[in-house]
Amino acid sequence: MNLKVIAFDADDTLFVNEPYFQETERKFCELMSDYLSHQGLSQELFRIEIQNLELYGYGIKGYILSMIEAAMKISNNTISIEIIEKIIEYGKELLQKPIELLDGVEETLKELNGKYKLVVATKGDLLDQRRKLHNSGLGHYFHHIEVMSDKKEKDYHDLLKRLEINPDEFFMIGNSLKSDVLPVLEIGGYAVHIPFHTTWEHEKVSHKVEHSNFKTLEKITEVLPILLK
Numbered sequence: 001m002n003l004k005v006i007a008f009d010a011d012d013t014l015f016v017n018e019p020y021f022q023e024t025e026r027k028f029c030e031l032m033s034d035y036l037s038h039q040g041l042s043q044e045l046f047r048i049e050i051q052n053l054e055l056y057g058y059g060i061k062g063y064i065l066s067m068i069e070a071a072m073k074i075s076n077n078t079i080s081i082e083i084i085e086k087i088i089e090y091g092k093e094l095l096q097k098p099i100e101l102l103d104g105v106e107e108t109l110k111e112l113n114g115k116y117k118l119v120v121a122t123k124g125d126l127l128d129q130r131r132k133l134h135n136s137g138l139g140h141y142f143h144h145i146e147v148m149s150d151k152k153e154k155d156y157h158d159l160l161k162r163l164e165i166n167p168d169e170f171f172m173i174g175n176s177l178k179s180d181v182l183p184v185l186e187i188g189g190y191a192v193h194i195p196f197h198t199t200w201e202h203e204k205v206s207h208k209v210e211h212s213n214f215k216t217l218e219k220i221t222e223v224l225p226i227l228l229k
Contacts, residue, residue, distance in 0.1 A: 001171070007173065009172075119163070123179065130147070168190075173192045194216075
C-alpha cells in the first residue's frame with residue numbers, strides 16, 4: 001500500500017452517537033403511546049425520516065423535523081403544542097449530549113499522527129459535527145474535516161480531489177459497511193469496518209463483503225499493525 005491519507009468516520013467510530021438517537025426515539029414513542037404501538041411508531045418515524053433525507057440530509061435537526069412531522073401524521077394533525085414543544089426539547093437534549101470517545105481512539109490517533117495525513121470524513125449537520133469534534137478534544141489530530149451531505153462514490157471522488165490524492169492512497173475506517181466501506185472499495189480505495197454494537201437501520205447491509213482491499217476488525221487499535229508496518 002502506498003497510503004497518504006487515513007480517514008475516519010466520526011459517529012460510532014470516534015465517539016458514541018446511535019445509542020443517543022435510540023434513547024430519543026424511545027422517549028418519542030412513550031410520548032405518542034396513545035396513538036400507536038412502540039413498533040408502529042418506530043416504523044412510521046423511520047419511514048418519514050428516510051423520506052426526508054433528500055430534503056434535510058443527515059443529522060439531528062432533520063431528525064427533529066421528522067419527529068414533528070411523524071407526530072402530526074400519526075395524530076391526524078390533532079397533536080397539541082405541548083407535545084411539539086416536548087419533541088423540540090428532546091432534540092435540543094440530543095444536540096447537547098456529552099462526547100464519549102470509543103475505546104482506543106485517542107491511542108490510535110496518537111500513533112498515526114505525523115505518519116499520515118489524518119482526516120475526518122463523516123455525514124451529518126455541519127455545525128453539530130464540528131461542535132462534537134471540538135468537544136471531543138480530537139480536532140488537533142486532523143489535517144482536514146469533511147462533513148459530507150452523503151457518502152456515495154461521487155462524494156468520495158470529490159473528497160479525494162480536494163485532498164489531491166489517488167484512490168489507492170486513501171484508507172477509510174468506519175462502522176458502516178454501506179457508507180464507509182462499499183463506496184470506497186468501488187472507487188479503488190482501502191477500507192476497514194469496525195462494527196459498533198448498535199447500527200441505524202438505514203446503514204445496514206445484508207450481504208457479506210469480500211474484497212482484497214477490505215478488512216473487518218474488532219477494535220480501532222487493530223489498524224495500527226496494518227498501517228505501521
